Every structure is written in C-alpha cells, then in structure tokens.
Amino acid sequence: MYKFQPILKSTIWGGEKIVPYKQIASGQTQVGESWELSGVKGNESVVAGGPEAGTTLPGLIARHGAALLGKANFERFGEEFPLLIKFIDARQDLSIQVHPDDRLAWERHKSKGKTEMWYVVDADKGARLRSGFAKQVTPAQYEASVEDNTITDILAEYEIHPGDLFFLPAGRVHSIGAGAFIAEIQQTSDITYRIYDFNRKDADGNTRELHTELAKGAIDYTVLPDYRTRYE
Numbered sequence: 001m002y003k004f005q006p007i008l009k010s011t012i013w014g015g016e017k018i019v020p021y022k023q024i025a026s027g028q029t030q031v032g033e034s035w036e037l038s039g040v041k042g043n044e045s046v047v048a049g050g051p052e053a054g055t056t057l058p059g060l061i062a063r064h065g066a067a068l069l070g071k072a073n074f075e076r077f078g079e080e081f082p083l084l085i086k087f088i089d090a091r092q093d094l095s096i097q098v099h100p101d102d103r104l105a106w107e108r109h110k111s112k113g114k115t116e117m118w119y120v121v122d123a124d125k126g127a128r129l130r131s132g133f134a135k136q137v138t139p140a141q142y143e144a145s146v147e148d149n150t151i152t153d154i155l156a157e158y159e160i161h162p163g164d165l166f167f168l169p170a171g172r173v174h175s176i177g178a179g180a181f182i183a184e185i186q187q188t189s190d191i192t193y194r195i196y197d198f199n200r201k202d203a204d205g206n207t208r209e210l211h212t213e214l215a216k217g218a219i220d221y222t223v224l225p226d227y228r229t230r231y232e
Helices: 018-022 057-064 071-077 102-109 139-147 212-216
Strands: 007-015 031-037 083-089 096-098 116-123 128-133 155-159 165-168 174-176 180-187 193-196
Touching: 007 018, 018 031, 018 083, 128 165, 139 212, 193 212
Parallel strands: none
Antiparallel strands: 007 031, 031 083, 083 180, 096 174, 096 193, 116 165, 116 180, 128 155, 128 174
16 A cells, blocks of 8 residues: 655645645645645655555556556556546635536647546535536637626536535536535546636735636537436
C-alpha cells in the first residue's frame, strides 16, 4: 500500500476545512483543493513514506507497470495514470464551467477530456450544487444568458447533503456552491472552460479569464429530469 503527500492548492474561493479534515500540519490558508492522487504533469503525487518515499506516481508506474495498475488498465493507458482524485472545499461559489470530451480535448489541446464525479462528504446547511440545464436552450440563448448575468436561472440546482452523488459527463455545465465539501474523481485532465464567475475580482481587482465561446462548442445541451445519481 502506498500513501501519497497531498498537493494543497489555495484558491480565491477556498475554505479552511481540508487541512483539519485530513489531520495534517499546514500553514496554508484558503485551501480549495487537495489533490490526493495525481499523474497530471507538474502536479504528480509523491509517495509519502516507506522504501519508495519520494517516488512520483509516474515513477511508480514506470517501475511496476501492470503489477500496479492491473493488466487491462496498463494496456489501455500505458504509463499515464487515468484518474485524478481530489477533495474540494468551497467557501464561495465556484465558477460555472464545463469540460470538453475526449474528442474535442484532443482536437483542441492534444489532451484527454474530463468526465468527473462528485461525492458529497459534508455540506453546510443550505449548500447547493448546479448540474445541467433546467430547461432547453440553444447555444445562442446560453451565450445571451452569460452576457446578461442570468445563466444561473437556466441551470438545475440542488440542495446537497452528505452522501449525495453526481456523475458529470464531459459537456455538462456545472458549478459547486458555497458550503460544499466534496470528493471529486475525474479523468486525468486539467482542462476547464470557465463560463461565468459572478463578476468576481481578485485581490488586485482583476476578473478571471472566461472561456464562454470555447465552452459553447463543448456543451451538451440535453436536458434531463434529474441530474443526481441514485445508488444503494
């Protein structure tokens, strides 16, 4: 069994729950994400202890191959670890965003796409998530809703509780709301198209870059009656 050092990331919207939840010592504040298992280039997980301490996840795969990943996974993905696993703590609403699928991500970025899943670990009273469209819209209507700050009105929104589960195939518009503490399991990809950020500004008074036009061609405009995943 391997244990890995968490990769803590401070964000504009991050809270203070991750460090105590993981019972680790860190002076870092506004930790929005803890990358638990990552093969993403530049953010590779590192073994925390034992005889292979200091070895990166890609290094382990290069050394052990199918014995570590399993034969079928190793044949399919080679030395690329296919999953990225995180904790996310949202003190504020995260931006509304979407991720491209494998085909579009490869065409635009020579990268894998990003399908993901959220498991709600904890939630403040009244915490919510947005997932998918609440009504049918055209690409032009989507674009207009970003322009006039009404995009939240056309998205499905859910009050969340521990144990809730959301599967988010690439192309589904989504947003994590303030007070949500979730585990996120996703494809190994860090490609995000930020659609709307509530006109939020950073400490220097700058707004974050939006990718409204790129997102328009990546969105799946299908409307479902319920975007939650039911399980026993």
